[in-house]
Amino acid sequence: MSGMQELRNTLQELTEQYQGLDAIPGLGAEEKHAVMTDTYQQSMTPLLATFESLQDENSRPESNHERWFISTFRDRIQAALDSLRSPKTWDNLFEGLNMLRDIGVDIGKELSGARVLQLSDLSPDLANIQSSLIDIPSPKQGTGVTIQSFEQQVVIIPTKTKPKKLTLIGCDGKRYTYLFKGLEDLHLDERVMQLLRITNGMLRRDKDSCSRELIARHYAVVPLSDSSGMIQWVENTVSIYTIIAKWQHRETLCARWMNDDSPAAPHPAPQRATDVYHEKAAVALKKAGLPPNHPRRQWPKSILLDLYHEMASETPADLLEREIWSSSPTPGEWWRKSVRFARSTAVMSMIGYVIGLGDRHLENILIEFTTGDLVHIDYNVCFEKGKRLRIPEIVPFRLSRNMLTSLGLTGVEGNFRIGCEQTMKVMRKNKEILVTLLEAFVYDPLVDWQIETTTVQGGVGVGGAGVVGFDSAQGSIREGHSGLILDSENESGSVSGTNIRDSRSSFDANPSTRASSIRRRLSNESLISVSSTSIKSMTTTDSNSKRWNSHAGDQVDSTSSSGTLSLLNQANQQQPQPSQHLQQQQQPPLHQRNVIAVNILRRVRHKLEGRDFEAGKKCKVPEQVDRVIQEATNVENLANMFEGWTPWL
Template identity: 20%
Template sequence: MQALTKFVKSVQWDNPVEVRQALQILPKWTAIDVDDALELLGPSTDNPIVRAYAVDRLRKSDDEALKFEKAAAEDSAAQDSSLARFLISRAANNLMLGNYLHWYLMVECDDRSPTQGQEHRKLFAKVEYDFMIELTKTPDGPERRKTLLRQGELITVLSKISKELRFARIDRPHKIERLKKFLADPSNELIKIEPPLPLPLDPSVSITGCFPDAANVFKSTLNPLLITFKLTDGTKYPLIFKTGDDLRQDQLVIQIITLMDRLLRKENLDLKLTPYRILATSTSAGAVQFVPSMSLAAAVAKYKGSLLAYLRDNNPDRQAPLGVRKEAMDTYVKSCAGYCVITYLLGVGDRHLDNLLLAPDGHFFHADFGYILGRDPKPFAPLMKLCREMIEGMGGTGSSQYAQFKQHCFTAYTTLRKSANLILNLFALMQDANVPDIRIEPDKAVLKVRERFCLELSEEDAIRHFEALIQDSVGAIMPVVIDRLHGFVQHFRA
């Protein structure tokens, strides 16, 4: 299958004779996979017929697969009419895809950074305009268009209060009080939302109002807001809304984690990952799904250095090994393994006990993806974050849980290596996107991820390589020192 992409790369596209012969061969080729089609849509292919052929292959894929392809292809969409038309057509007929395409385009239209010229903004605005026109042709199109406009109004109101509170010269308790008052005021149309509105962050649910008393303002510099919305079935949906931060890099990382989770589940490997949702609503604002949890820093402080005590307290079972309910320990071990493998592959940096989180049911996960592709503000950072506290939560290096953790790591790593082509092609498509850690060295982004897959190694050697990574992480002294220093800094800030 990959022979076609190699063939396309070997053609001299400035030679009319070679181009004519290549285009004659193209339709006769065996149907290519989605990941190869994505490679043909990358920056290295500019022949319109070849790109149209790749788009035709994407047309045959289902919407489920498209959720990821579309996200990565957004940057080239505006510059490629066949791809833009295809995305518009699919998004107009699918509520979820339409919702996300609209917001991705809104953010790109809002981007006034030096790397996003006016001509690019015009192109994205044209795609948004064409999408709106296409939407009105569908049976429920006019209603969906109205929904997107109402979502815009909601985001404008949230951005307004977020900015006001961030710059207000009052202490945090007064900020919380002011937020609650704002949410409860009927004139701001948040206490009651009629008709129910699909949430921009997660359009599979609709909101009917909010719970003002559950509101909060976080301590950190940008003062993010915690707002709990009420869903149509009466349940709560807490989210964080913040201004002053470009969430596009975090959004990309979460999309890739979600894709990797799907790839693992496809091979019957459920590692209990928690890829919470993130949506940038402009280049300096966005929403994040709030998952009730505790940072490892807070958990070890509360439980005298022991994550095992935290797990035991929330999931007691005297009959189970280590006194923790089997399902909770299983979730903890699997999610630790999943995030160790994925954050290693993506080169996630700036890991410390404040951005490693643990939910009461045992779900372990990472937050804050400001550094990826091997970038790290800390010196001597390990390639993978596996700290002493995490291992202690499994019962130590001599426990059967730790042995299971290692086994899950090896299975996840070898499984994701089989889909390396798809993942690398998605990164190739993002080379020209305005994602900070890709923008620094766009030509090296794919190379950095490829290096971590170690595709030149056999499966056995790849497992040995990953085992060595685990050993290095466990034995690393420097991260322990850095975590301590970080803890002191946070303590003095508080």
């Protein structure tokens, strides 16, 4: 249904053209009909071809579920397309569109909520697999466990892309659960998992880090195509957002029961945090004499700070801490979980800081209550892409109120700070290995850095709170346009002379339509589209270091221990290949492809050398860690964060 908005716009234009024919003197009814018929066919044929292609693809069912869909909706879809091909009257061109919209509503009702389907109804081939030779995907290499069969029940998760929860039975008799995701490229997630494995190896080789059990939790990621893949299900975890949402639900019910004589009566769902924020923002802007659509980036700091403090005052800062305490049967167990939480948070905070990991809303951060470990998911916003969003992410990692309170009695001191310093010390010691590994990441054509940055804060589902899109009710088209262009940074190539034209209608589209529209408009504006074929080996540390010296003007110590270098050799053997589709894309000139990659690696190198702050000044590990902790907890920084990030929680 992603083409519905474009279809609506076209029909609206045709309606206006038909009405304009009345102003032409001497134009008879037959001539009007002939003009409209010709214009209608020229405008609608390309659009209808897309719908007809989808109809053709679904006309040959291969499973019971596809047969159900065809039997339920085929006749209605056919009637809608017939109405669009040959409208009954030029006065009402929207009849077919309205029919498609009604079909979409009914499909949405069928898909709403969690559902459990039979694998045999979805994929008979997978359901019939027995004793295969295919290895079970695992973060550990060479387990030797193969797929014995698939469990028959498939759980459909009621989120935006409707991922499927699958369970595989291994030849060892154990159950392995994975999430199959469509409409998403998981290649970058796979590469980051590789980075986490290499970093864990470095931490295990360090005596102090090993004694503190500093480790980054990771999981298996298996890209199956450019737009689908499987992610290992992390058992016994829950997102921090879920904890906050349950508290909000309990508070709402308690308040209604105390003030309602009939507590059993149905009530609407609790108000979303972002909706509350927008209501308060509208009041604050009006009080300051500013229009409700005043660009978000131009809001006064005083308003942002007041909104942050007001939202924070309405939400406890110890919700996560109380959940950890409640899950612990003894004080000793609570202490162990608090220590594990602080240390795992420290490791991921430093790794996230180095690779510029963004989009750390509370649904992308999980906690395992059996151990206290923190687990991050969704690594699509890396290498400081968050700083180029419509509302830039200016904190190096997430350490908001509830996470800060859960670090234990000493807060950021003690286990957390020591864990941060130890992790950063190990990463700085092995900087050449990490830079060489990351070189392959940024030079592999997995992400269009310019296009991708426009989609994270648009649409629904960020932070699980249904945040506003590019053209929120309180936004403006001018602000939406500013989100399409990468901001110039002091150290990066600026985007100058970019002329992007858009219309109000394109910002009214749903998220997928907006994204596809933006991709079409920016298809020739990307600064980088590179091929990984230039990366012949990730073990040539000296040559890579010299090459980056020529780009960045940095003096590099290219020495590294043979033991650590073996980790890189192992990574090279496991290096996934870029997709065929991406390899076939036309490449711009080399200097144009490299402009962002060079600056990404320069930023990473500066962080790993302690030169991330004042130019030319190299700070020691404790000072560097202290600076990033201050930035992550600075109230002004948090107040400027995107409201869908819920920085006050």
